[in-house]
Amino acid sequence: MSDMVGSALLRRYVGRRLEALRRRAGLTQEQAADALQKGRATIARMEDGHEAVRFRDIDVKAMLELYGAEPEDGRILLALTAETRNGRRKSWWHDRTETELPAFFALYVSLEDSAETIRQYEVELIPGLLQTRRYAEEVHGVPTGYIDDDEKQRRVEVRMERQSLLTRPRAPHLSVILNEAVLHRHIGGREVMVEQFEHLLDLTRRGNISIRVLPFTAGVHGGMAASTPFALLTFPADPQSGEPLEPPLAYVDTLTGALYLNKPGESGTYQLVWEDIDRRSLNEDESRSMITSALEALREA
Structure with missing residues (x-):
């Protein structure tokens, strides 16, 4: 295996x-x-x-x-x-699960690390796997008083380390759909957003990453039914039996907990939501153009 x-x-x-x-x-x-x-x-x-x-x-x-x-x-x-028991590949997160990772998030990180495909829909912000360090620092700074500066830096480091799974051999395929609002929500000021948009455009050139935008002109869409961001994970099959090593998973993150939905009726519902927003989103070239326009507007400001 x-x-x-x-x-x-x-x-x-x-x-x-x-x-x-x-x-x-x-x-x-x-x-x-x-x-x-x-x-x-x-x-x-x-x-x-x-x-x-x-x-x-x-x-x-x-x-x-x-x-x-x-x-x-x-x-x-x-x-x-x-x-x-064979001394399998030790992932970066093994030494962090008891310290820097919240208990409810540790399981997701371990599953994400083994996923074959990751699909994410985001409403408010750039997903963690695509964030620059400065953007991540701004995101982890709210709400004021929730975590101290040391905890903020630990969580930023975890976020940066998570991104290594996208560049390793046989990396998972990541598909991201961003609500257009994400491009208009300026986080950390002009310099932070310019750097973040440039990073997004660089990532679109990688073969295992797809970034698309769900435009305001799409009108009503399936993401409204979900009402929150979510991720869908699929996993490799056991070569002996052909069965997936883990059922498809829908993951919904909150500030203090998370939902792990792997029953067919649960993950299947989120699959329907994904299919709906997938149909309504811009294609990759159109999305790249929209991100480029947002970047140019910031540079000219």
Whole structure:
């Protein structure tokens, strides 16, 4: 399996397969824990793919036997659990999840790091993956009194480090749709916005990044139903089974928490919203022209 598939994603996939086998065997977590002489919390952590779980062969084999797993299922799961112990690629965020990353955001960062495609709709500001440092510093400075200067700088550093996933080998494809209002909301003054718009135009030249604008002339659009910015993530498939390692995810961020929506009816609804705004947005060339016009207006001001 590709080294580009992060450990967190693989663990979650293994956990879901173990849970499916347990349910197929007609066992509750409590019953499985009693039979395996484990605590119910241990079974729950394994099925959640918790980072602290080692997935030892002896434990996984005992579960497979208890659940009556088919030989092929057992072979695949033992191979996958071995990969979780194989010293897989350590991502930048591993050392930050307990400190600089809010707990509700740490999971998103780990999933973003393993995504195959990332689609984002933004209403008010440039998305974090596309921000310059000075723009990010301005954004993290509000509301006054929410975080201190040290925390602000930590969060800016995290944001800058997140952007490295766009330039690594086999980087995900990022598609961004910006409400036109984003281009008219001047953050940090003229110099900050000139630098930010120049950065956006540079990013449009990369093959794995698409930046488009939803113009005011589009009128009513699906993003109004969502009412907030959101991201849609899709993930690589397991080469053994062909199944996605993680269901498609819709992510909605708030100031103090987040929504992780991966049930088909949930993520599917956001997919409909994306399809609607995708139809109404300018194409890439038209969007680049609109960003260029905004940049030139600032330079001439």
